[in-house]
Amino acid sequence: MKKKAIDHIDLKILSILQNDARITNHELSNKVNLSPSSCLQRVRRLEEEKYVDRYMAHIDLDKICRTVTVILTVSLHDHTNENFDTFNRAVAEFPEIVECYTVSGNFDYYLRVVCPDMKRYLELNDALIERMQGTANISGHVVLENTKPFDGYAIDKLVD
Structure with a gap:
């Protein structure tokens, strides 16, 4: 799959996900002003293109x-x-x-x-x-x- 250039919305999604990987798609879509389906498509693309390597929990x-x-x-x-x-x-x-x-x-x-x-x-x-x-x-x-x-x-x- 050819990588699509990331834009300011993708960067905002990445910034939010790195601090709260458990955020619901609905909450995330509201924070980046996208419809839930558009937001989910972007998140999936960012994952597929390895901008998001994995999700981890910070353990105390x-x-x-x-x-x-x-x-x-x-x-x-x-x-x-x-x-x-x-x-x-x-x-x-x-x-x-x-x-x-x-x-x-x-x-x-x-x-x-x-x-x-x-x-x-x-x-x-x-x-x-x-x-x-x-x-x-x-x-x-x-x-x-x-x-x-x-x-x-x-x-x-x-x-x-």
Whole structure:
């Protein structure tokens, strides 16, 4: 299916959906001044064209269990495709690694790790170090407080 250019109404729909994915089509159509059928067509098209990747709920882990969040910075000693591939495969094996970015600057990766406790974090850290066999420096930074949690993209500020 050929992608249709998105317009300001599509952007408004995306902005609303990212903050309230459970909004009814009727409520959404009222907010963007479209008929319910036109609005639903647009939402379906945005989903089909992968502007909407998936719908997720934000879970308040503090209400469920205790956790420790650690930000890891990783620097590979040799910037070979093999080392990057090895590290990417290792990261994929740990569900506690909830985000991983390849970045520019003083280190190569930025990871967010959420574990039930420090014991599990240390096990994960040791496993990563072992997997990389001395080809990476890994530095951990325990998160003390999340002072600005992710709350969606400022679509209106990102798009002209």
